[in-house]
Amino acid sequence: MPQQRLVYGKHTVLDLLEGSTVRLEKVVAHKGMQKIDLDKVQALAAEAKVPVELQPEAWFHKHCGSGRHQGLAAWAPEFAYAHLSEMLRRCKGPSLIVGLDQIHDPRNLGAILRSAEALGAQGAFIPKDRACEVTPTVEKTSSGAASRLDVAQVVNLSQALDEVKAAGFWCYGLSLEAAEHIEQERFSDKVCLVIGSEAKGLRPLVAKHCDKLLKIRMRGKTQSLNASVAAAIALHKVSIDIYGK
Numbered sequence: 253m254p255q256q257r258l259v260y261g262k263h264t265v266l267d268l269l270e271g272s273t274v275r276l277e278k279v280v281a282h283k284g285m286q287k288i289d290l291d292k293v294q295a296l297a298a299e300a301k302v303p304v305e306l307q308p309e310a311w312f313h314k315h316c317g318s319g320r321h322q323g324l325a326a327w328a329p330e331f332a333y334a335h336l337s338e339m340l341r342r343c344k345g346p347s348l349i350v351g352l353d354q355i356h357d358p359r360n361l362g363a364i365l366r367s368a369e370a371l372g373a374q375g376a377f378i379p380k381d382r383a384c385e386v387t388p389t390v391e392k393t394s395s396g397a398a399s400r401l402d403v404a405q406v407v408n409l410s411q412a413l414d415e416v417k418a419a420g421f422w423c424y425g426l427s428l429e430a431a432e433h434i435e436q437e438r439f440s441d442k443v444c445l446v447i448g449s450e451a452k453g454l455r456p457l458v459a460k461h462c463d464k465l466l467k468i469r470m471r472g473k474t475q476s477l478n479a480s481v482a483a484a485i486a487l488h489k490v491s492i493d494i495y496g497k
Contacts, residue, residue: 257328257388269324282323342375366395450478
C-alpha cells in the first residue's frame with residue numbers, strides 16, 4: 253500500500269481539494285467547524301470524490317501535534333518531489349527558481365516557498381541531506397504553495413547549480429559578505445536565487461558556484477535578517493525586474 257502523509261491547515265487542504273493533481277484519500281474536519289466552512293469543505297470534497305470524516309479536538313491534537321491545524325486535515329500520498337531537469341525544461345522565457353542551502357527550520361522553508369510561489373517562481377530545489385524536507389509543517393506554513401511549486405531534492409547543491417547555469421540561468425547568491433547590494437542589480441531572463449541557511453548563510457563551495465553574490469542593504473543596527481524574510485525581499489526585487497511591474 254502506498255505511503256501516506258497527514259497534511260493540515262485550512263489553506264493547505266482547500267488548495268489540495270480545489271486545484272491540485274494530488275488525490276486525497278480522506279479529509280478530516282473538526283466537529284465544531286463553522287457550518288459555512290464545513291459546507292465548503294464538503295462541497296469541494298464531494299466534487300473531488302473524497303470522503304469527509306468529522307472528529308473532535310482530541311483527534312487533531314493526537315495526529316497533528318499542534319494547535320495550528322485550523323480544524324482541517326487530510327490524508328494524502330507522500331509528497332512528490334520534482335526532478336530538477338524536468339523543472340528546468342518547463343522554464344520557458346523569463347523564469348525564476350530558488351536554490352536553498354541547508355534550510356533547517358520547516359517554518360522558514362514553508363515561508364520561503366510561499367513567497368517564491370506568490371512572486372512568480374516556477375520551482376525550488378533543496379539538498380537531500382542536512383536540510384529540512386517538505387513536511388506537514390512546511391506545507392501548512394506555505395499555505396498550499398508547496399503543492400503548487402515544483403520542489404526538487406538534489407544530492408549535491410553545487411553540482412545542481414552547474415546544471416541550472418547550463419540551462420541558461422544566472423545564479424545569484426544572497427550573502428552578507430557580498431560587495432554589491434541587490435537593489436543595484438538589474439535582473440533579466442532566467443534567474444536562480446540562492447538562499448543560505450539560517451545560522452551560517454551560504455556554504456563557501458555553494459557561494460563559489462554562484463555567478464554573483466549580492467546583499468540586502470541594512471540601514472539600522474540589526475545587520476542580518478531571518479532567511480525567509482531575506483528571501484522575500486530578494487524575490488520581490490527579482491520578480492519586478494524579470495516580469496515587470
